[in-house]
Amino acid sequence: MWKTVAQHLLSRAPAARQADPALVKTLRERVGASALGRSLAIRVVSAGSCNGCELELRATQNLVYDLTQYGLSFTPSPRHADILLVTGVAAHNMREALAQARAAMPEPALVVAVGDCAVDGGVFKGSPAIAGGAGGVVAVDLVIAGCPPSPAQIVQGLLALVEAQAPLPALPKRREPRRAPRLPPE
């Protein structure tokens, strides 16, 4: 087993992504600079999704997208969170919990709606059982549309948000991950 582990540990790190400058500019006008910095903790609240968006959110942590390399991590507690990330239609039965999660976060905090359902209810728009997306319960700073948005789109959106709210000027560009030596072929 240890040989397998070693081989995998030494395989190459994924390529880093950069935030889209145009999106950063628009977002900066919207959210303004905050004192949060660049290492942000995210609390995900699933507020009535079909679970498709959760699958793709989990995928942002896999070896291909590796969200953690940008300083973004998921936290189980809203008390530790800088970003509230909402998926789902904001079902009536979830409204109270969603509002409580937002209220439990320290300020300043950012709110991101991920997926068409969270943007405006998506295909469920008009159903009497929903609040019509995250915006029906909490003030939203950024929407990442898609049904579900791909992990790449989610990473792009979050990177832009980090850049947009980070205090100016931008920090020096992050170094490329060190390339590990390759094992000789067996």
Place this chain on the structure above:
Amino acid sequence: MILLSHEDWVARRGRFIALWTDARHAYALYQPGELVAVELVDGAYPALSHAGAAWFQRLAHDLNGHTALGATDTRPAIDHGRAADGTGPWPEFKSPEVEGVHQVAVGPIHAGIIEPGHFRFSVRGETVLKLEARLGYTHKGTLGLIRGKSPRLAARFAARVSGDATVAHASAFAHAAEAALRLEVPARAVYLRAVMAELERLANHTSDIGAIAGDAGFAFLDARFALARERLCAAAQAAFGHRLMMDAVIPGGVAGDISTGGAAAVLDALTALEAELPSLKRIFEDYASLQDRVVGTGIVPPALAAAYAAGGYAGRASGQTHDARLLPGYAPYDNFALFVPVEQEGDVAARIRIRLAEIPESIRLIRDMLHSLPETPIAIAPQAGSGAAVGAAESFRGPVWYWLRIESGVIADVFIADPSTLHWPLVEHAAATAILADFPLINKSINASYSGVDL
């Protein structure tokens, strides 16, 4: 459909799948797809005593206001009594009356990136004495949105009942619509649906096995299985234009043909998975601290699984042999001699072993199907007929059933039974055999859908 007297309705035995009501009748579905009904009297019908019937009866009450006479469990299912501002009361959760018991409340918001639900554990020390799951948090009014739409329009909702099983739900919905309208689906569409269904099974099996290992603190397997899922999703995107293959299955066929190069992308992902699987499997089997967490944990005894007619790996790890793909007439599986693994232990480890054994089988099926794709059109347009029917499809977690009544090309009524409805009680039972710290493993090893039961 067979209309029964009240006595025959109550006395009916068999493997119960689902119960629902419409304006005039209560319906009950038994394996292998037998539909019986009883007339409502003053909005009420006699309660069924099958173990799995309770949730459906609670749901029928909350959705349609119909009462199951003599039902012992009358807790609300999806009606949380919320006021316009979203606030509402908490129900009372009863603990067993023993000394030293206290309650632990978890959710509706969970620690991980998963759907919402509330779990109330009654524990003494570390030992869980009872778990009560309060669901309904993801109720979106899906059934109401489907009514009044054409089958093609309504397929978008079926595809979003449970996103991880979108192909299976869309297929079961399509099977019901096609049976109701007596449509003959072109052979190529039948094959492509099955290819997508098996890809979906592989994507879920890999990511769930990894996630269970991750919950046991074994990050390496989590990372490797997550990468396998990623490759499969990328292949699905290349072949069918969507990573989860949402909206790819429609009544009458499939929405698009497999892309040029799509088959090659899928086959490449399968080769990568097949090459790595033996070493990952060995790690799962050899690593003592991982086996220590999963062997003997969260046991679902075969008798309990039989009582709930459990399907999928949750049933097959506990001696149940049922698989909807073995149903007569479930094309194209009758051409491919399906192998269905079955175990008896019923613990977390057995559920993982079933899924590990299903992976090579799905790989084989996809290869064989892609190599024998029939050259026919990929869809026919549903005509505006009338009829009622049930349809089934085997999702990765078990059989999904749809019931549709179509009038002049418009869906007049619908019911959706995800296997999770029968699996949630198993989660409750299995949790009460273990310590609190094992619950994440048990829950993930059964992996019942929240959205699929809340509708």
